[in-house]
Amino acid sequence: MVTIRDVALKAKTSIATVSRVINNKPGFSEETKQKVQQAMKELDYETNEIARSLITNKTNTIGVIVPNIASMLTHDLLNGIENLSQSRKYSIIVCYTYSNHERTMEYLKTLKEKRVDGIIFTSENLTDKNIEYIKKINIPIVLLSTFSEKYKLPFVKVDDYQASYAAVEYLIGKGHKNIGMLSGDPNDKIAGEPRIKGYKDALKKHHLFSNEEHIVVGNNFSFEDGRTNLVTLLEKFPEMTAIFSASDEMAAGAIATAHEKKINIPEELSIIGYDNILVSQMVYPPLTTIEQPLYDMGYTAAEMLFQQIDEKELINKEVYLPFKIIERESVKVMDSL
Known part of the structure; x- marks a missing residue:
């Protein structure tokens, strides 16, 4: 196995200088750096990250x-x-x-x-x-x-609350009054609870009726949650004209079920998603959504x-x-x- 000593001999310099070059520390000329790097290349030398970590206290x-x-x-x-x-x-x-x-x-x-x-x-x-x-x-x-x-x-x-609020206001701005929601776990403090609150508060601000029956929750914001829960939401809220889906994957699942049931998107049912992942461009019709960067x-x-x-x-x-x-x-x- 090629060692740092071999590199130093090949470059005709000290082991300490080779170490400084490898670790990008000061104390060598550009000419010396090139000699060391050329020696490393010719010897096919690979730095030992474990050994280096013992010196630098970093594993990179x-x-x-x-x-x-x-x-x-x-x-x-x-x-x-x-x-x-x-x-x-x-x-x-x-x-x-x-x-x-x-x-x-x-x-x-x-x-x-x-x-x-x-x-x-x-x-x-x-x-x-x-x-x-x-x-x-x-x-x-x-x-x-x-x-x-x-x-x-x-x-x-x-800000999940503000983003969800904006999504529902967008639907309201397009003239929708009967807006349902496909959500993840409402006990999820990260993406469940704040997105539901944003949905409810946007409806409240515009004096639109909000009912717990108009929110159907899944387990993990998944495609399968969207497929299954669209059916439940349609049964509970038949007059619904639009849905805020708390993830694009759920929205894609809902769109798949809508196609199976011959429900035209968006002519009969509008959907806005959340995330702007690649699937939002792959579904038909392409999904309007909230983009997280x-x-x-x-x-x-x-x-x-x-x-x-x-x-x-x-x-x-x-x-x-x-x-x-x-x-x-x-x-x-x-x-x-």
């Missing part, structure tokens, strides 16, 4: 904990994290929890054992047990598309994490990125306007 690795690796939303968040991490020469360990709190704790312990430099935690609630363990191991952390009501931790997300959210969370890693100081920063309405073809303007 971060952990990302996600509830669902197959989700399009997760894919876009990870793209933002990955692009910045790659530019920083960092590797990523992605841990998929299935939204299971025990599995989350197991992964936190695994990431500690792997000596990651920081953790990005996405899209679900942290338990008290999780938080206490994170404090104990003293690893920098940033929450992404989630937050903690009880503990002050840095996070990046969209998912890539930017992931990138920003990575920036905040690297700030903590570089400065060796925990930060308490709350970042809300702007949402916007993406108009496509799934919402009809009512004739009464």
